Amino acid sequence: MPQDMEIDPEVLSIIQRAKRVTILTGAGVSAESGVATFRSYKEETKESLWSQYDPQKMASIEGFLKNPNRVWQWYQWRRSELKSKKPNDAHKAIAKWQQSKDQRVTLITQNVDGLHQAGGSKDVIELHGNIWSNHCLQCRAEYKGNTDGVEDVIECPKCGGQVRPSVVWFGEALPEKAWRDAESASYSCDVFLSVGTSSQVYPAAGLAALAKSQGATVIEVNPEPTESSVVDYFIVGRAGEVLINILNT
Ligand code: BJW
Ligand code: ZN
Numbered sequence: 229m230p231q232d233m234e235i236d237p238e239v240l241s242i243i244q245r246a247k248r249v250t251i252l253t254g255a256g257v258s259a260e261s262g263v264a265t266f267r268s269y270k271e272e273t274k275e276s277l278w279s280q281y282d283p284q285k286m287a288s289i290e291g292f293l294k295n296p297n298r299v300w301q302w303y304q305w306r307r308s309e310l311k312s313k314k315p316n317d318a319h320k321a322i323a324k325w326q327q328s329k330d331q332r333v334t335l336i337t338q339n340v341d342g343l344h345q346a347g348g349s350k351d352v353i354e355l356h357g358n359i360w361s362n363h364c365l366q367c368r369a370e371y372k373g374n375t376d377g378v379e380d381v382i383e384c385p386k387c388g389g390q391v392r393p394s395v396v397w398f399g400e401a402l403p404e405k406a407w408r409d410a411e412s413a414s415y416s417c418d419v420f421l422s423v424g425t426s427s428q429v430y431p432a433a434g435l436a437a438l439a440k441s442q443g444a445t446v447i448e449v450n451p452e453p454t455e456s457s458v459v460d461y462f463i464v465g466r467a468g469e470v471l472i473n474i475l476n477t
Contacts, residue, residue, distance in 0.1 A: 235473055239461045242445050243474060246331060246418035251322060252410075252435055253337045253344070256424020256450060257467045260316040263309075263341055267426050287397045292365075296381040296390055303393045304379070307359060310341055317468030318423070319347025321475050326350065334413040338425060338432050340395045353409050355402050355432050361394035370394070402431065414439040423449040424467045427456035 243249065255265035266283075268276035281302065285291040292299045326333045326349055335352050337344055340359040344352045362371040362382075366389025371382065382391040396402055410432075414420060420439035427433040427448075436446045437458045448459045449470045463470050 235463055235470065235477065236461070239447060239463065240474065240477055242461075243419055243421075243447070246445075248332045248334070248413075248417040249325075249419045249421060250334045250336065250413045250417035250435075250439065250444075251325075251421045251423060252414075252425065252432065253318075253322070253335070253339060253423050253467075254425025254427075254432075255339060256426075257318045257337075258313070258316070258339055258341055258343050259424065260318060260466060260468045261313045261343060263313055263343070267428065283398060287395075288399055289397055290399075292390075292392060292397070296392075297379075300381045300392070301379060303359065303395075304375070307375075310359065313341070313343065315343045315347030318466075318471050319343050319349070321468070321471035323348030325471075325475055334409075334417070336410045336413060336432075336435065338429065353406050353413070355396070355406055355410060357393075357395040357403065359393055359395055362391050363394050364389040365392050366390070407431070410435060411438065414444075415442050417444050420444045420446045421449065422446065422454075422456065422459070423471070425450075425454070427454045 259265055264275050264277050266277050286299055286302050322335055326335060335344060335349055337352055337354055338356050340356050342358060342360055362375060363369060364371060364384035364387060367384060367387040369384060369386050371384065371391045384391055414435040415438060417439055420436055422436055436456055440446050440458045445460045446458050447461045448454060448456060449463045449467055451464060451466055
């Protein structure tokens with residue numbers, strides 16, 4: 229989608245009239261920063277994480293308990309990949325939008341990469357945790373030590389348990405406060421904008437339906453059709469280009 233392409237004026241008008249906008253982002257928002265998605269589309273499929281790694285082995289407590297070092301090393305590799313990544317137009321456009329005086333814009337992300345914060349967003353609701361934090365599996369204490377270059381799982385200094393990345397794996401509950409805030413922002417918005425997510429992973433994927441049940445208009449931004457069945461308007465395009473267009477129109 230070219231930068232100067234017009235988005236359907238009807239959709240733009242709905243977005244502009246909204247007092248409260250809730251944005252849910254997924255891996256597609258970081259794709260333009262060079263971060264691999266989980267279930268990428270078309271030509272990028274080969275590079276997506278789940279096409280190369282088994283989510284059961286890498287992103288579940290069972291996988292971690294079976295082979296903690298393998299999982300730890302995978303996250304260390306992803307951290308080292310992420311170190312050079314910079315926020316892109318999508319992250320920056322959302323951060324700018326959040327500063328609007330006329331609209332209340334709440335950002336919910338499934339991403340763990342911290343790029344929204346690096347792009348200037350504040351009060352980011354992180355549903356799946358943050359890859360830069362670690363905590364003890366046993367006593368849950370945050371581990372604040374430096375993990376740069378650490379190849380094997382660290383022992384918790386408090387209880388001797390295993391230290392793990394503070395992300396949400398399959399089968400695990402989402403952080404309570406983040407989920408509460410996400411539900412309340414979805415309940416109370418006029419427009420729910422779902423950007424760069426395949427809408428396959430629950431409970432995050434259910435927020436759009438929650439918003440719709442309370443009368444919000446659900447708008448999706450994605451270069452590809454998704455699993456979501458509650459979308460009122462679909463904007464085909466990359467996150468950065470579309471969000472800049474929305475903001476500048
Ligand atoms: C672009 C673009 C560009 C490309 N611009 N777009 C039914 C109901 C409820 C739950 C379940 C259910 N069925 C099964 C479940 C369980 C499970 C689940 O949903 N599984 C499905 C896969 C079927 N859910 C869970 O297990 C969750 N927990 C849970 O349910 O707990 C229950 C419980 C309650 C109480 C006590 C105990 C338990 C937890 C889910 C955790 C997900 N974790 C991961 C890994 C995080 C850590 C890590 O990074 O390693 O989170 S999985 C992975 O998927 C990651 C993502 O946040 C998440 C979502 O992916 P996302 O963001 O949508 O990315 P992709 O790759 O799928 O899509 C990218 C999109 O971008 C594509 O559409 C592209 O087209 C697009 N794109 N370029 C815009 N430039
Ligand atoms: Zn501990």
